[in-house]
Amino acid sequence: MSDSTTEENSGYQLVPTRLQESCGDGTVRCHLCLWRCKLRHGQRGFCQTHVNRHGRLYNLSYGILSAIDVGAIEDKPVRHFRPGTRVMSVGSYGCNFRCQGCHNLEISWGVSELDRLARGESAAAWASPEKLVETALAWGVQGIAFTYSEPAVWLEYVLDAARLARQAGLYTVYVSNSFVTAEALELVAPVIDVLCSDIKSLDDNFYKGICGAASVEAVLDSIHTAHKLGIHVETRTNIIPGHNDDEDGLRRISRWIARTLGADSPWHITRFFPAYRLGHLPMTPTPIMHRAAAMAREEGLRHVYVYDDKGCDCAAENLPVAEYLRADPETVHVTRKCQADCCGEAGILLKKYERQEPGT
Numbered sequence: 001m002s003d004s005t006t007e008e009n010s011g012y013q014l015v016p017t018r019l020q021e022s023c024g025d026g027t028v029r030c031h032l033c034l035w036r037c038k039l040r041h042g043q044r045g046f047c048q049t050h051v052n053r054h055g056r057l058y059n060l061s062y063g064i065l066s067a068i069d070v071g072a073i074e075d076k077p078v079r080h081f082r083p084g085t086r087v088m089s090v091g092s093y094g095c096n097f098r099c100q101g102c103h104n105l106e107i108s109w110g111v112s113e114l115d116r117l118a119r120g121e122s123a124a125a126w127a128s129p130e131k132l133v134e135t136a137l138a139w140g141v142q143g144i145a146f147t148y149s150e151p152a153v154w155l156e157y158v159l160d161a162a163r164l165a166r167q168a169g170l171y172t173v174y175v176s177n178s179f180v181t182a183e184a185l186e187l188v189a190p191v192i193d194v195l196c197s198d199i200k201s202l203d204d205n206f207y208k209g210i211c212g213a214a215s216v217e218a219v220l221d222s223i224h225t226a227h228k229l230g231i232h233v234e235t236r237t238n239i240i241p242g243h244n245d246d247e248d249g250l251r252r253i254s255r256w257i258a259r260t261l262g263a264d265s266p267w268h269i270t271r272f273f274p275a276y277r278l279g280h281l282p283m284t285p286t287p288i289m290h291r292a293a294a295m296a297r298e299e300g301l302r303h304v305y306v307y308d309d310k311g312c313d314c315a316a317e318n319l320p321v322a323e324y325l326r327a328d329p330e331t332v333h334v335t336r337k338c339q340a341d342c343c344g345e346a347g348i349l350l351k352k353y354e355r356q357e358p359g360t
């Protein structure tokens with residue numbers, strides 16, 4: 001770590017990747033997600049988060065926090081697990097998708113910060129699993145959600161933190177794109193209470209566009225596996241104008257949920273706000289969201305939620321993560337919702353993640 005290493009990140013270290021398979025000649029395959037990257041010494045996986053060092057894979061992001069916040073579990077969105085409780089949300093860097101309209105770009109792709117971690121030059125906030133749980137308890141929340149970036153590529157930390165959280169009486173939420181292996185889900189199942197998963201589309205081309213290795217079937221299989229493993233599953237579809245807003249496609253998503261996860265399985269329909277390479281698109285018009293909900297009810301789904309809010313998740317004033325870890329509960333959650341028109345051509349304002357520690 002750099003000279004600016006603080007008390008918070010002094011424990012940083014590379015941690016061996018949990019699901020790795022030696023292929024000989026120093027080449028190793030990662031089985032955390034369905035990319036199943038095969039890496040030689042010095043190579044990093046598609047997520048940029050796992051690196052082969054002399055024939056062994058390591059996670060670069062163990063304990064590294066990119067964002068932290070506190071709010072209602074309903075904001076995840078999760079509505080049928082411990083409603084009315086508050087949850088601490090945390091994320092790191094790295095994702096196994098490359099969505100053209102990603103709102104968490106700087107942390108999900110997170111290449112710059114992961115490069116700095118790989119070079120030992122990062123001053124990102126670090127929290128041991130113990131510190132994370134201690135912070136959640138101090139803030140008086142009832143659960144911890146692993147979100148913002150993709151928790152599947154942060155699995156080593158998620159497992160340790162979630163196990164401690166459970167022991168401390170907290171519930172755990174895993175917000176994922178579900179491009180994960182069954183082996184990883186089996187590791188997660190004993191310590192994760194809730195999977196909040198995207199179903200982005202039922203069109204293979206949509207998934208291929210954001211991750212060449214992905215297919216609808218693979219994603220749906222993973223969601224179904226999580227359900228069969230006993231994890232409480234809620235699904236979400238963000239409707240993007242011109243990309244996944246055709247009525248037949250939306251109807252087929254709800255039909256799959258009703259038939260596979262059951263009529264009581266909640267489906268959350270959220271509004272797209274322009275961001276990154278899809279910054280030129282409009283926000284999702286209200287009528288298609290309600291049309292999708294009506295079709296879902298026709299297909300038998302009993303719990304369909306439309307998020308017809310006009311405000312995006314831009315935070316106008318937020319503290320650096322390390323400050324949050326030191327903060328008392330009253331100063332947490334200073335996030336302000338912005339008006340939708342702040343999300344201009346350049347995409348959503350990522351102020352939540354932009355402010356740096358002074359001097360970095």
Ligand code: SF4
Pocket residue numbers: 030031032033034035036037044045046047048049050096152153
């Ligand atoms: S987590 Fe996925 S993308 Fe990252 S190295 Fe492993 S298989 Fe590849």
Ligand code: SF4
Pocket residue numbers: 095096097098099101102103104105108109148149150177
């Ligand atoms: S899966 Fe989510 S975090 Fe990852 S690139 Fe897509 S929108 Fe961003």
